[in-house]
Amino acid sequence: MSSTKFSKIAQIIEKRIDEGEYPLNSKLPTHRVLADELDTTPATVAKAYKLLADKGRLESFIGRGTFVCEPSELSMAIQAPEDEADFNFSILQPCLHKNVLSLQKAYQVAGQQLTADLIGYTEHSGHKAHRQAGVNWAKRYGLEGGDVSNTLLTNGAQHALFLLINALTKPGDTIAVESLTYPGIMAVASLSGRNVVGIPMDGHGVIPEELEKVIAESKPTLVVVVPSHQNPTGITMPECRRREVAGIIEKHDIWLVEDDIYCFLNEEPIPAISNFIPSKSFHISALSKAISPAMRCGFVKAPQGQVTSLNAHIRTNTWLSSPINYIAATHLIDTGEAFEMAAIQRETACQRQHIAREILPQLQCHSSGYHIWLPLPESWKAERLMVEAKNKNVIVSSGSYFDVTGNEPDHIRLSLMSVSTEQRLREGLSILKALMDSDVNTLFPF
Template identity: 70%
Template structure:
C-alpha cells in the first residue's frame, strides 16, 4: 500500500465535508469503521485524520473521538474575491468603489498630519481625539453615554469580539449566542475554549423568555447579540425587544456584548441595548461595513470598571491599533464624510434589495440591509447548492455555516454589496435563480 494513500483518504473526507455528508461539528467514524468502508487500514485513516486536523478541518478529543471542526467555517463563509469573473455573494462589505476617492483624500490628510506622537506608542488603546471620533460615530446611530474615558480602540469588530470574550469570561465558561449567528463569533469562542449555547429567535430577534431560561439552565456568563440587521437573518430588534433583553441581562447579572456594526443601516437611530444597562453591557461599533474593512477601526464602549482590564489585554495582544488609520477615520467622522458615505451605502443596499425582489419575489419587503437570508425550495440542500453554484462561478454561503448546531440546510446567505457593478450583480442573481429553479437530480444523479 502506498504511503501516500492517506492523502487520498483525506481528500475523500474533505469532499464529504463539503457535500454535507459529514456535517459541521459532528463526530466522524472511528478509524476502524472508516478503514473497513474504504478498504484500507486504521493506521492510514489515523494519518488522514491527523493531516486534516493540522489543516484545521477536524478536531480530535481524547475519549470523545474526531469531529468536523467549526473553526474552518470563517474561511468558508467569507471568501475574498480572487477571480474577476466570479459572482461573489459571500462577503459582507460596502460597495468599495464608491469609497475609494474619499479614502484617498482621508489618507492624504493623515499623511500630512503625521507627527512624532502619532507614529509612536501611546497609552489607553489610542489617542483621545480618535476615541472621541468613535464616540461621535456610535452616538450618531443610537448609543448613549460614550465618552473618551469609556471608549477603547480595536483592530476592527472581530478583534473586539475576541478581546471581550477573553476579558469577560474564562476558559470553560458558557457563552450564549443567537441560534443563527456570524461564524466569527463561534470561531472566537471555540479558539478561546468557551462552551457555546444557542438562543432561540423569532422575527424580532432573541426571545427574552428563552434568553432567561438559557441563562438559568446553562449558567451562562456572557450573551452576544447583533441587534441591527442581524447576520445572517437580517432581523433588526425594535426598541421594546431591546428593553426586554436588557431587563433579562440585568436581572440575571451577566454580561452582554452588543455587536452593533450594522446600526448605520437603520433608517432612523434605534436606542442601543447598552443604553438601558450601561453597567452590564459592552457595545461594539466599527467602520468596516460602512467605510472599509481595511481601515481596521473598531470601537468598544464599556463600563468604567472594565476599561483598565481591556487596555491591559490590548497592550498584551497588539499594544495598540494603528493611529495612522485612526487619523484618517477621525477626519472622515469629524467632517461628516463618514456619515455621508454610510448613507450612500444604505441607499445602495435598498436599491439592490429591490433588484433582488424582482428576481426572487418570495423574499418580500423584510430585508433592507446588505444581505438576504434566502430560503431554498424543498428539493435543495444548502451545501449542495453551494457546490453547484460554485461550478457556475457564483459564490454563496450555506446556512449551515451560521447555525450553532450546524443543521440549517434550508437557507443560503447572499451578500448584495460585494459585487461592485449592478449589471454584474443582476447577472449573478439570474444565474442563481435559474439554478435554484432547476431539478437537483439532473445535477447530482447519485
C-alpha cells in the same frame, strides 16, 4: 505547465472533497496515482495539492502523505475573492469602489498630520481625539453615554469580540448567542475554549422567554447579540425588544456584548440596548462595514469599572491600534464625510435589495441591509446548492455555517454588496435562481 491546468486539477479535487468522495481526514492518492487517473503529471498534481494546502483544504506530512482538512466555518462562510469572474455573494462588505476616492484623500490628510507624538506609543488604547471620533460615530446611530473615558479603540469589530470574550470569560465558560449567528463569534469561542449555547429567535430577534430559559439552564457568563441587520437573518431588533433584553440582563449576574456593527443601516437611529444597562453592557461599533474592511477601526464603549482591565488586555494583545488608520478615520468623522459615505452604502443596499426581490420573489422582507437570508426550495439542501453554485462561479454561504445547534437550515446567506456592479448582481442572482428552479433529482439522479 500552465497555471490553468493545475488550477483545474485543484478544482476537481476540491469538488470531490465537497461531495464527500474524499472525506474529512482521509488520505488522498499519491501524486503519481492521481496523475495517471487525470492524465496529467505528478508535478501538476503536486502544484494542485500545494494550492489547496494554501487554502486550508489539505495538509501534507512528510512520509505520511496528504490529507483532507476540516475547513474553518469562518473561512468557508466568508470566502475571499480569488477570481474576478466569480460572483462572490459570501462577503459582507461595502461597495468599495464608491469609497476609494474618499479614502485616498483621507489617508493623504493622515500623512500630512503625522507627528512624532502620533506615531509613538500612547496609553488608553489610543489618542483622545480618536476616541472622541468613535464616540461621535456611535452616538449618531443610537448609542448614549459614550465619552473619551469609557471608549476604547480596537483593530476592528472582530478584534473587539476577541478582546471582550477573553477579558470577560475564562476557558470552560459558556457564552449565549443567537441561535443563528455570525461564524466569527463561534470561531473566537472555539479558539478560546469557551462553550456556546444558542438562544432561539423570532422575527424581532432573541425571544425574551428563551433568553431567560438559557440563562437559567446553561448559566452563561456572557450574552452576545447583533441587534441591527443581524447576521445572517437580517433581523433588526425593535426598541421594545431591546428594552426587554436589557431588563433580563439587568436581573442576572451576566454581561452583554452588543455587536452593533450594522447600526448605520437603520432608517432612523434605534436606541442601543446598552443605553438601558450601561453598567452591564459593552457596545461595539466599527467602520469596516460602512467605509472599508482595510480601515481597522473599532470602538468599544465599556462600563467605567471595566476600562482599566480592558486597556491592560489591549496592551498585552496589540498595545494599540494603528494611529494612522485612526487619523484618517477621525478626519472622515469630524468632517461628516464618514456619515455621507455610510448613507451612500445604505442607499446602495436598498437598491440592491430591490433587485434581489425582483429576481427572487420568495423574498418577502424589505430591508436596507447588506445581505439576505434566502429560503431554498424543498428539493435543495444548502450544502449541495453551495457546491453546485460554486461550479457556476457563484459563491454563497450555506446556512449550516451560522447555526449554533449544528443543524443545516434550509437557507443560504447572500451578500448583495460584494459584487461590483448592479449588472453583475443581476447576472449572478439570475444564475442562482435558475439553479434553484431546476429539479435537483433530475440534474443529479445518482
